[in-house]
Amino acid sequence: MTDAVSARERILARVRAAVANAPEAAAVARDYRTSHTADDPAAVLGLLHENLADYRAHVHRTAPDGLAALVAERLAERGARSVAVPPGLPDAWLAATDAVRRPDEPRLSPYALDGIDAVVTGCALAIAETGTIVLDGGPGQGRRALTLVPDLHVCVVLAPEQVVASVPLALPRLDPGRPLTWISGPSATSDIELDRVEGVHGPRTLEVILVTGG
């Protein structure tokens, strides 16, 4: 490892020599907006709905007592006969579906996950201005592979408590120590003639259920 140590010292020495006479950088002024949206939960939720849909997520709303039926309906509509279940997902959410439950305990192999039609999860939070859902591996979300390999992701967002307006409002609520996945619509690519096409490697269908009035 002597080589590695010397590379480290060499690079750091070169950096120090390169900036030795450089002027101090101007202080960072954070005079950009914390949010671009009025501080009104209904407006923020409306914006989230609109932006998720704009990037081809399918968005639904329900009161808490309609959640189980809506989850069952979305799975049935997409022909999902099996569903991966992250640890900590409330039993009630899957109470109405007859899809086969595939708990991730013990961990399902990538091949096993590839054979499962859908996954149902909660989330850590959602960002209205960008139409983004953030998963942090907490209860009811599971490890990252779980929401990646199955082709249908049904994600439940509890409003208003899990919804923030903007990226600057989202970051302080997230723990960088946890693996984070930010999801804005289904998998997509712009690689063919810079034109956006939905559906490449991640789930090709993203169903988002906004639960209100909880």
Place this chain on the structure above:
Amino acid sequence: MGMPSFPEAAREAVGDTTLRANLRHATHTIRDKRARAVAELDDWAALREAGKRIKDDTLRHLDTYLVRLEAAVTAAGGTVHWAADAAEANRIVTALVRATGETEVVKVKSMATQEIGLNEHLEAEGIAAYETDLAELIVQLGEDRPSHILVPAIHRNRAEIRDIFAEKMGSWGRPAPDGLSDTPAELAEAARLHLREKFLRAKVGISGANFMVAETGTLVVVESEGNGRMCLTLPETLISVVGIEKVVPSWRDLEVFLQTLPRSSTAERMNPYTSMWTGTTDEDGPSAFHLVLLDNGRTDALADEVGRQALRCIRCSACLNVCPVYERAGGHAYGSVYPGPIGAILTPQLRGTSSEIDASLPYASSLCGACYEVCPVAIDIPEVLVHLRERVAEEGGKGHRLEKAAIKAASWVLDRPNTLAAVERLASATRKVHPKRLPGPGARQWSDHRDLPELPAEPFRDWWRKNRP
């Protein structure tokens, strides 16, 4: 490097009408979309200024932030390696792959690994590296070179992509479906099927990163397709090769770049997937994480007080999409993995200007300034281009002697106001006999397509003397 100089390569590219049509279509599509996505944020100027200053602070104290990053990554279960140049980085990665006993790796698009020629190196060492980004796959299967930072296969249209998939997929793994059409959705589906088997069996993933947060040790990869998530999540070992300038000081700094990067690159409010990870996590994702910090010429750029601003670059590629020169010449003419305006200032700084191609890059621009205007971290690309031209001229390479002589004559006249006035008056008085075209081989070509500006009847300074109040 045996690369032809930019003018030579560009001449050939400009003659390729398919290439020109592909580039024009793609760059114009994204240009308008970007403008709309940026217009949604009325504080864009403030975000741009903040991004610039965060990066300037990072660069000014790069040693501090790198050491902080190393400590945070290590504390979170990762291992940090340092590579002074491409050869060292390739050696480190090869040894890490060897140690796993595997002979294939899956890769998520990374400019740094392209820069160091990692795939070629691994291949020579008997390790197969599979590119998984759709455009990278097109480039790899077509045995082609990338021509755009964001969309390496931008020079290919859908019909060409269909042909490459139909012909080549079979020899790399699962063949393309029979009767594959050229609709983008079907092409994306073919890539999904072809790569899925590779993702599921992969034991080693290799990535770059868009950002590394010094404060927390968090790496960030921004992508669209989900191939990044596959490479970052499914393998047991993850190796990330990242340029030292990709560090940002604090977690909070991401609030700026996660707003400016997606809108500048794919013209989206947010890209479909962003992955953030800090070291390793029990029961979730790779159990071993290696970060290879790459210098490879970056400290040379850092030492140049004008040129160092190029290291602010967050690789959005907005400058490529608005550049009139890139639009016509295409990415290959730049002879580097970093094409377009940013490439014209980055490549000569990373590699030096001793080769013909690298010495010609600072001239691959009309200095129109569109690149500076769209840059989300306010890199004054024209300023750096002019600075690098000076450097090339100082070094006195071939083809720059005439320019030097002309500049010398001009500065002699400009330093002598009386002589200048006399020359101006002479020029005005002889207007009637001025040619419409310039003589001489280079100059005549230029004026073949342009009219020379007409000189005014009298020099401004004479007019001013007569007319000022």
